Amino acid sequence: MAINVEIKDNKLFIEIDLENPTPSSSGKTLILASTHGNTVTTAEVDGKPVIIGLNAYIKR
Secondary structure, three states: OOOEEEEEEEEEEEEEEOOOEEEOOOOEEEEEEEEEEEEEEEEEOOOOOEEOOOOOEEEE
């Protein structure tokens, strides 16, 4: 899973690879993209890294 993060014009742009839809642990949704928890990125605000936790899914 690749994730690219950029701050431009005071906006946060996140680009993440889509995966083949896989069932969540509950089975209620299909996961399309996930950072699988919090991920430290190369983007910085006030010299500190931006941390992202992202899940993209669809309901079954």
